[in-house]
Amino acid sequence: MERSRSQENEDVETCDSENCCDSSTKPLLTEERMRRKLQFFFMNPIEKWQAKKRFPYKFVVQVIKIILVTFQLCFFAYYRYNHVNYTWDNKITFSHLFLKGWDTTREVNAYPPSAGPLAVYKIDDFYSTIDYAYKGYSDLEKAIGPYSYANEDNSKSDMVLCLKHYKQGIIFGFNESYIFNSEIVEQCYNISEPLDSSFNSKRFVQDEHIKINFTALVESSLKFSIKTVNFKAAGRISPPNCFLFNIEINFNNEDHDGQMIVSLDAEPIRLICKGDVWYKTDSEIESVLRSILNYFVMLICITSFVLCSRAVWRAQQLKVITNTFFIKRFEQPLSQKDKMKFLNLWYIMIIINDLLIIIGSAIKEQIEKESFTTDQWNICSLFLGIGNLLVWFGVLRYLGFFRTYNVVILTLQKAAPQVARFLLCALLIYAGFTFSGWLILGPYHFKFRSLATTSECLFSLINGDDMFATFSIMSNKSVLLWWFSRIYLYTFISLYIYIILSLFISVIMDAYDTIKSYYNEGFPKSSLECFIGETNCEDVISGMYRTDSSDSLGGLMKDLCCCKKIYQSYSTLTSNSQSRTSILI
Structure with missing residues (x-):
């Protein structure tokens, strides 16, 4: 039967007053609603569009943002190049004059x-x-x-x-x-x-x-x-x-x-x-257009920030609700790995790049309005450059919905812990070579004059860059150190190019083979994924998810009862402007 929002709220209050926290109250119905809610939550935007025919606001905002931010960066990069080149050329002129x-x-x-x-x-x-x-x-x-x-x-x-x-x-x-x-x-x-x-x-x-x-x-x-x-x-x-x-x-x-x-x-x-x-x-038109672009970029980034922050907050609310359900239904909480599935790191990255671009756009607008007397171009370029970098990284999220591209992302995710441990060990060896080379060869070799140049030289050698020059420009002032430099360089190059890099590639390939086998034999499932089950294309387009998302959760909270505060907090984040259409009893 159909009921309005006010009627449902009265039902929730009545449920509290009657102390209906008994786990025997409609367990099957609560489990089905919980499963359907989680299935919809873990769908990708395309599946959510098919399931509920809701306009993908966040996706459209990200597409508009990446276009506008890229245009803004291109214009600013051109202006900044001219500015830096102009100041550098003046410095050269002053050097000749003075x-x-x-x-x-x-x-x-x-x-x-x-x-x-x-x-x-x-x-x-x-x-x-x-x-x-x-x-x-x-x-x-x-x-x-x-x-x-x-x-x-x-x-x-x-x-x-x-x-x-x-x-x-x-x-x-x-x-x-x-x-x-x-x-x-x-x-x-x-x-x-x-x-x-x-x-x-x-x-x-x-x-x-x-x-x-x-x-x-x-x-x-x-x-x-x-x-x-x-x-x-x-x-x-x-x-x-x-x-x-x-x-x-x-x-x-x-x-x-x-x-x-x-x-x-x-x-x-x-x-x-x-x-x-x-x-x-005569130049006011260009100035106005630049300002419009800056303000529009800030507006679209603020919109993206609000939408992604709202999604992250709602996901955390759902995590608390799901954990409560698992404790009541299966007498065990969610594992830490399952809890992390509710934290979308792509949204966190988008929130960070939104903040960077908003700050960078504000500084850029002040620069173009000549509000700054000091040189703020480099600070502005850092904010806009890093923000644009993260914006383009965010495209990987949407490529991950396709199996071919998702293999790369899953391989990196799978190999990340092993790569981190491997790099830690390799870094310790690298630090030993760096400090040793700086101390012993620094006074006699141009590339080892400082700790920074020593590290840069060794990193270049790992990639096979300028090897002969590194050997040949060693000073002959000390015969002992000349022979040491040969042993030092041959040992470092052999160790890193032929052993450590090969092991590093094998770690990545092992993770890649594991992901390929998962695609063929099936991915291992956690308790949360086992509960959610599989969602096929027919279920998505069947219309079973087209009830209001908060409606099923509201009924779920009414059955669980003990989480009224969580339900109220979550319901305020949902589209309260829409009226309830229907609820299963």
């Missing part, structure tokens, strides 16, 4: 490096490098780039020389003695002079009575700022961007080995342009 001894061979990352580090070795070279930077700064109008001084009247802003040195550091090498205080003191001096003057940093230091003790000097930096405008920021109709570059020429003397490394860094800060307003008016 660094003495800079040449084009240092602009390309070559392996092995085509030139050594840019450094100064004499006191006069230190002062001449400062003079060269000052002269380049004074002759800024001669540069091809549209550079200006930082002051509003285009007058030269202050150039500051900062010195970091030990509080005391005097060396008497002739009798092997010294005076030393490890406290570091920093002092900054304004070395700006009129543009038409001939600046001499050595004379300036003497005139100002600045004492530079190079034996105690740890680091020195020369700081100044330059403004510029980029007409072609990121596209044909994009408005120009205005930047302030804070330039710092650094002299690193931390090692006190007679070599002072010279480097240049340029930090870009975006400014609000005060130029052609008419041109900016």
Whole structure:
């Protein structure tokens, strides 16, 4: 017979008042409803569509999201490339203008490096490098780039020389003695002079009575700022961007080995342009379209987040109900493995990528509105890039509904525990080789100079990359260590390529063969899967699942009775806007 929701709620309350928790109340009917509820829960979206003819909202949202997020990422990647390339090219230009001894061979990352580090070795070279930077700064109008001084009247802003040195550091090498205080003191001096003057940093230091003790000097930096405008920021109709570059020429003397490394860094800060307003008016359409895309992506991700969070919460409610049923009906709770079946990790991954994309889209919108003065492009790219990565990983969930593709997913799932244990053992051996190579070969081999480069070198050797170069560039300064390097490299390569990698592949293949045999002979079933049973195509399309999903669960809770709170919590998550259609008695 048909009853309304209010009538059913009255029945549940009556059931509580009459203490109908007796397990003998309609056990067969409760078991059938429980089985049908679980069968529907573990169906894939296609089967649920066939079973209840409900529109697959979550699937459609994910399809729309992957399209929009990919479009957004493509546009942002293009803009970010132009921005990073523009700032890097300016850094190269500044190096040519302000660094003495800079040449084009240092602009390309070559392996092995085509030139050594840019450094100064004499006191006069230190002062001449400062003079060269000052002269380049004074002759800024001669540069091809549209550079200006930082002051509003285009007058030269202050150039500051900062010195970091030990509080005391005097060396008497002739009798092997010294005076030393490890406290570091920093002092900054304004070395700006009129543009038409001939600046001499050595004379300036003497005139100002600045004492530079190079034996105690740890680091020195020369700081100044330059403004510029980029007409072609990121596209044909994009408005120009205005930047302030804070330039710092650094002299690193931390090692006190007679070599002072010279480097240049340029930090870009975006400014609000005060130029052609008419041109900016023409670009409003593009700006509006970008904002619409950003807000639409955030809206679709929020929708996806709500739907997936709701599905995860309802699944946990169903897990509690199922566990209560098993305790009452079979006098045993669900196993931990069966409980984990109610936690859909695909939904968890979707929730995470939704959060990442929402945050990344919000930062992207602020960047495009020029609300940030600092460079937030890298942070934004991390959020959007990782979010997009997880979005595309989510496609595997839908490919898993087909047997051919599901073999790959099930193989990875089956092999995961064995692979984790295997990798732990392999990692311990790898760590031993890494630390040993770094310690012994570091001073004599370019690829073993640091712990990071040592690990990268060994990982490359595992994949057969650049083996001959690794052997050949070993220094001959020590015959003993030259022979050790041969034994070390031959042992590592033989162990990992011929033994460990072969064992690793065999672990994967064993899991693959097991999954193939399961497809032929049947997958092992847990107690939960045995209770659910098989669901064939005829049952799915027969219409037996087309009653409201919460209706069967409501009747189930009425029979179990002891879980009224769980039932009420679950029923609030269901579509309470729909009226009950029918209920089996």
